[in-house]
Amino acid sequence: MSEKETKFYTEVIDLPSRGWFYPETNPLSSGQVELYYMTAKHEDILTSRNLIQKGIVIDKLLEALIVNPQVKMNDLLLGDKTAIMVASRILGYGKDYEVNVTCPSCGNRSAHTMNLEQTGDKECKFFTDEHRGQNAFPFELPMTKKTVIFRYLTHGDEKAVRAEISGLQKAMKLKHIDREVTTRLKRSILSVDGDEDGETVRQFVDSMPARDAMALRQYIRDTGPDVDLTSEYTCEECNYEGRVEIPIDLNFFWPNIGV
Numbered sequence: 001m002s003e004k005e006t007k008f009y010t011e012v013i014d015l016p017s018r019g020w021f022y023p024e025t026n027p028l029s030s031g032q033v034e035l036y037y038m039t040a041k042h043e044d045i046l047t048s049r050n051l052i053q054k055g056i057v058i059d060k061l062l063e064a065l066i067v068n069p070q071v072k073m074n075d076l077l078l079g080d081k082t083a084i085m086v087a088s089r090i091l092g093y094g095k096d097y098e099v100n101v102t103c104p105s106c107g108n109r110s111a112h113t114m115n116l117e118q119t120g121d122k123e124c125k126f127f128t129d130e131h132r133g134q135n136a137f138p139f140e141l142p143m144t145k146k147t148v149i150f151r152y153l154t155h156g157d158e159k160a161v162r163a164e165i166s167g168l169q170k171a172m173k174l175k176h177i178d179r180e181v182t183t184r185l186k187r188s189i190l191s192v193d194g195d196e197d198g199e200t201v202r203q204f205v206d207s208m209p210a211r212d213a214m215a216l217r218q219y220i221r222d223t224g225p226d227v228d229l230t231s232e233y234t235c236e237e238c239n240y241e242g243r244v245e246i247p248i249d250l251n252f253f254w255p256n257i258g259v
Contacts, residue, residue: 008036008037008039009036009037010035010036010037010067011034011035011037011087011091012032012033012034012035013032013033013034013035013083013084014031014032014083015028015031015032015033015080015083015084015225016079016080016082016083016121016122016124016225016226016227017031017077017079017080017124017225018031018127018225019031019032020124020126020127020131020132020133020225021077021131021133021134021135021152022075022133022135023133024133026075027068027070028071028075028076028080029133033066033067033068033071033080033084034066034067034068035065035066035067035084035087035088035091036064036065036066036067036091037091037092038065038088038091038092041064042061042064042092045057045060045061045064046061046253048060058085058253059073059155061088061253062081062084062085062088065084065088066084073155074154074155074156075154075155075156076154076155077135077153077154077224077225078152078153078154078158078226079122079224079225079226079227080225081155082226082227082229082248083121083227085248085252086116086119086227086229088253089116089253090116090117092253093253095115095116095117096113096114096115096116097113097114097115097116097246098111098112098113098114099111099112099113099114099246099247099251099252100112101233101244101246103233103235103237103238103240104240104242104244105235105238105240106235106237106238106240108235108236108237108238110235110236110237112233112244114231114246115231118231119227119228119229120227121225121226121227121228122224122225122226122227122228124223124224124225124226125222125223126223135151135152136149136151136190137149137151137223139216139219141208141209141212141215141216142211142212142215143209143211143212143215144208144209144212146192146193146212147192147193147194148189148190148191148192148193148216149189149190149191150188150189150190150216150220151188151190152188152220152224152225153184153187153188157187160187161180161183161184161187164179165179165180165183168183181213181217182205182206184217185205185208185213185216185217186201186202186205188216188220189204189205189216192204229245229246229248230243230244230245230246231243231244231246
């Protein structure tokens with residue numbers, strides 16, 4: 001921990017990616033990010049109805065909490081962004097996060113408290129010297145046997161995906177079909193059997209067998225740098241015991257935000 005001349009306390013946190021997949025010129029390649037402790041000024045951001053309505057309140061909060069202005073939100077791998085969110089929540093409001101959990105066995109919904117300090121990083125497959133500074137990895141699809149090169153998405157990619165889905169819904173009036181699976185895959189896949197043409201990739205994704213699409217999505221989830229946001233859970237109704245996924249929403253930062 002350090003103290004700036006402005007009397008703002010800061011903390012340096014480790015990223016799940018270890019900085020492995022960023023170019024050397026990017027400050028994120030250090031594998032660490034320095035964060036301010038949350039203050040009343042940051043709570044002003046959290047309670048901004050304008051930012052909430054635009055859906056960018058969390059982005060603006062994280063931008064304000066990251067000390068180094070050279071760190072760009074759009075460059076952050078999604079797993080690293082999650083790590084920053086968890087660390088920011090601990091620094092601001094402590095380790096205990098109370099959330100309603102639905103039992104995967106009986107469907108009972110009850111309050112559950114998670115100790116955020118007990119979260120850990122998921123194991124990433126590509127921490128090898130040959131992949132240092134790269135974000136492009138091969139995967140052979142089980143059904144078509146084609147080899148795709150994919151990348152882990154960034155916060156900037158996530159914004160682009162949301163914008164494209166919104167545009168498709170308006171243009172095609174498909175309010176009940178969000179096209180998230182195909183849009184995300186088109187953003188992730190860089191080439192198919194060595195063909196890097198963007199239109200070729202898009203056409204391939206649209207006709208991709210569901211088995212291949214599911215296998216690739218699962219492989220990306222299983223191998224990428226991320227935070228394990230599951231918690232041990234015991235259901236009071238049916239005595240189910242297991243790990244459950246903990247959601248992150250606006251209440252993650254301030255349970256009593258009242259908006």
